[in-house]
Amino acid sequence: METVTVLVIDADEASRNFLAQLLQKKNYKVKHASSAQEGVRVVEEETPGMVIFDTKLPDLSAMELIERLQKFPDIADVPCVVLSSKSDPEEMQACLHAGCAEYYVKSGMVMMTLVDSIPRLLMEGKRLRKRSEKGFLFTFLSAKGGTGTSSLCANIGMNMASHLPQSTVAVADLVLPMGSIASLVGSDEDTFNLVTVADQQTDKITADFLKDNLIVPSHWLFHLLPGAPNPETAINLQVGHIPNIVDSMRKAYDYVLIDLGRSLSRISLPIIQDADLVVLVLSTDLSTVNHTKKLWHYLKDQGIDSTRVFPVLNRAVGLEGLTKAEAEKILELEIKLMVPYMMGNFTLANNQHTPISMKFPTDTATMVMKQAAMEMSQKAIKMRG
Numbered sequence: 187m188e189t190v191t192v193l194v195i196d197a198d199e200a201s202r203n204f205l206a207q208l209l210q211k212k213n214y215k216v217k218h219a220s221s222a223q224e225g226v227r228v229v230e231e232e233t234p235g236m237v238i239f240d241t242k243l244p245d246l247s248a249m250e251l252i253e254r255l256q257k258f259p260d261i262a263d264v265p266c267v268v269l270s271s272k273s274d275p276e277e278m279q280a281c282l283h284a285g286c287a288e289y290y291v292k293s294g295m296v297m298m299t300l301v302d303s304i305p306r307l308l309m310e311g312k313r314l315r316k317r318s319e320k321g322f323l324f325t326f327l328s329a330k331g332g333t334g335t336s337s338l339c340a341n342i343g344m345n346m347a348s349h350l351p352q353s354t355v356a357v358a359d360l361v362l363p364m365g366s367i368a369s370l371v372g373s374d375e376d377t378f379n380l381v382t383v384a385d386q387q388t389d390k391i392t393a394d395f396l397k398d399n400l401i402v403p404s405h406w407l408f409h410l411l412p413g414a415p416n417p418e419t420a421i422n423l424q425v426g427h428i429p430n431i432v433d434s435m436r437k438a439y440d441y442v443l444i445d446l447g448r449s450l451s452r453i454s455l456p457i458i459q460d461a462d463l464v465v466l467v468l469s470t471d472l473s474t475v476n477h478t479k480k481l482w483h484y485l486k487d488q489g490i491d492s493t494r495v496f497p498v499l500n501r502a503v504g505l506e507g508l509t510k511a512e513a514e515k516i517l518e519l520e521i522k523l524m525v526p527y528m529m530g531n532f533t534l535a536n537n538q539h540t541p542i543s544m545k546f547p548t549d550t551a552t553m554v555m556k557q558a559a560m561e562m563s564q565k566a567i568k569m570r571g
């Protein structure tokens with residue numbers, strides 16, 4: 187078998203040598219680099235079979251190094267492992283999203299495990315691919331109104347943008363006959379919205395057109411495509427352009443969150459079928475859970491697999507109602523997230539157009555929104571492989 191060359195990029199000489207020794211013992215050929223620039227030069231000369239790098243480099247950040255490496259076409263076939271001196275979930279997410287095979291917090295033990303897992307990593311084919319051409323698509327859907335679908339879509343979107351700083355996030359409001367996210371986040375919806383975009387010629391609705399025109403409402407960090415501002419305007423919506431709008435949004439942004447509300451229709455179904463994750467928002471009352479069960483059965487019949495469904499139980503209406511276990515039993519689906527009842531606080535934050543995590547940074551709901559954002563992104567990355 188041909189000897190695999192492993193490039194080790196690490197500014198710390200002792201740790202670099204320790205890893206090199208472990209690698210050599212297993213008959214790997216090792217190339218050393220003490221900075222990102224040096225690592226890039228090694229790759230320039232000859233593509234290694236594998237790259238292992240420490241994130242604490244004197245010249246470039248982890249993401250900058252990854253971007254530099256990705257400029258080499260051959261590197262797309264090379265697994266890349268990140269060693270970090272501290273656990274940093276945001277950095278981990280960014281590196282894995284960029285195509286790194288593993289992210290480890292560095293220790294002697296971890297380095298031994300890593301060396302043992304090289305044959306598996308080489309086989310698995312997780313490569314330092316270029317950023318995907320299509321962003322992740324998350325649709326937010328509910329079987330009944332008032333379950334908090336729009337509030338969660340906006341707040342989870344904000345948390346994604348905040349905790350995945352290397353990624354771009356957009357939210358689109360496709361609820362008909364009128365959207366609510368623009369008013370929730372305090373943004374103007376009159377001049378640029380779903381209806382005005384759909385009015386454009388097909389060839390004008392490009393990723394660049396959206397990037398140039400979608401604004402970031404203050405405090406919310408994501409780019410917003412507001413929905414139809416009122417029913418009169420919605421009547422004129424060129425629905426035939428919606429698939430093109432969604433497609434261009436996915437080309438323009440890493441994560442696209444779409445509020446569909448209750449609008450399950452010929453327009454929304456293909457979007458749901460295309461989504462990486464279908465977030466089903468339900469409240470704890472029996473009637474909503476039963477409606478959600480019907481909706482889920484319908485989606486299943488339309489080819490949506492349960493692994494793509496992300497049910498969220500939101501206690502929007504109070505403390506009473508079904509427990510998580512009771513709701514799961516009816517739905518025959520695992521509830522992925524529980525949002526606590528926030529009494530009037532959620533409405534207060536909404537009325538002030540402020541994200542929950544800004545208005546109530548120590549509230550459990552703030553933690554839950556962050557958890558939702560991270561779990562959804564991790565799940566989607568894993569599913570795409």
Ligand SMILES: Nc1ncnc2c1ncn2[C@@H]1O[C@H](COP(=O)(O)OP(=O)(O)OP(=O)(O)O)[C@@H](O)[C@H]1O
Nearest residue numbers: 331332333334335336337502526527528529532533
């Ligand atoms: N966990 C919660 N605790 C308290 N209030 C909540 C909670 N979640 C949502 N709410 C409140 O419920 C109301 C409805 O929220 P939202 O508009 O997001 O729901 P929706 O499902 O999008 O409704 P619609 O069917 O009108 O689109 C809002 O006033 C919001 O503040």
Ligand SMILES: [Mg+2]
Nearest residue numbers: 335336366447
């Ligand atoms: Mg809504």
